Amino acid sequence: MSAIILYMAGLAAIAGWWLSQQRLAAKPWLEEGVIADSRGEALPSAKVGLGVFLAVAGSLFALLISAYSMRINMADWRTLPVPRLLWFNTGVLVVSSVALQWAYMAARRNDLEDVIVGLLAGGASAVTFLIGQLLIWQQLNVTGYFLASNPANAFFYLITAAHGLHLIGGLVALGRTTAKVWRGVEMIRLRLSVELCAIYWHFLLLVWLVLLGLLTGWTDDFVDICRRLLT
Template identity: 80%
Template sequence: MSAIVLFMAVIAIIAGWWLSQQRLMSKPWLEEGPIGNYPGTGAATWPAAKIGLGVFLAVAGSLFALFISAYSMRMVMVDWRTMPVPGLLWFNTGVLVVSSVALQWAYVAARRDDMGNVIIGLCAGGASAITFLIGQLLAWQQLRAAGYFVASNPANSFFYMITAAHGLHLMGGLVALGRTTARVWRGAEMAQVRLSVELCAIYWHFLLLVWLVLLGLLTGWTDEFVDICRRLLT
């Protein structure tokens, strides 16, 4: 349960920060002066696409939280046999970090109207994400070759299900990233693609965060980290 508490705490902090930007406690009917003088009283402070992405990330985060909760409760039963974590997952994690950094690079370049670095960042991010997916498939192959099949053990089933769910979300992000890259490559105006680049970067950061939590859960260091924090607080 400590893993899901940690994950939900991070989601709650992000959601709280987002809500704090929306002026939910404001009373625009009591404010005087031009409407433009009061942020948030005119048009939406965030584009609809960004709000839609936020809602989707909240739903996806809840889905992974349920996975984490089910994993934590199932692993205490007597038929649970912990499976080894392939060392390739650490390489894959590094690749996903590179992908997230590359998309952040593209976003910063987009804010500076630097089309060349935007293309480099998008291509590097996409290539790293594809490498991550290939690495995940190779990790699956290594486990199957060692006799760790899906139906052999509940731990095996959870491993394949969790990594597959994360991979499917990444594949969906690659579709959006491919469309954005194609628009930039065709010479679209930077103002028309800046938001798309930003949304891709946000989505990749979310997937990286989710993967780090999942990796910690699969390797067991998430509970150790929570225990250390608990000792420090007490």
């Protein structure tokens, strides 16, 4: 339960900081300048919509983490070895998140060429991550770690599948954003789409790092260190 409390506290802190930056209480119709145009109205609503979705997705992963933390203490639990490819996949996902941030910064500079490079690099890295996860599943099956043979195996497949499905959904949104580039959509609309994709990728990276710590046992070590510091 300590891991889930830390996860939810961290998620709440990040969500609170992010929402505080979105000018939700602003009244653009009372302000002067370009803030009161359609962009000023569309930007907060799109971000808030994404924020609500991330809150729901974060709750789902929090429930998975909670169930994992409780189930791991039962007698029939047999920890499976951590595949080395998991570390490579993590590095690829970091690259994907960095690439999307690069695309967003390029969009703010109105640099369309770098936006395209960032989107393509981010998408290619995400696809590589998914392929790497499938290869891990294949390796586990070859070595006898089947889905139904042990609760630890089942949780590993379930957690990685849930994260992978969310990443596939992000690739759909990323594909639509890339299509906007080829259609020549104005930079203001493109900038918002790229920013939302970058935020979503950062969220997926954060969730994956938490899941990785859980699957490798690092989360328990971190909790123990925190307890020692607090006592």
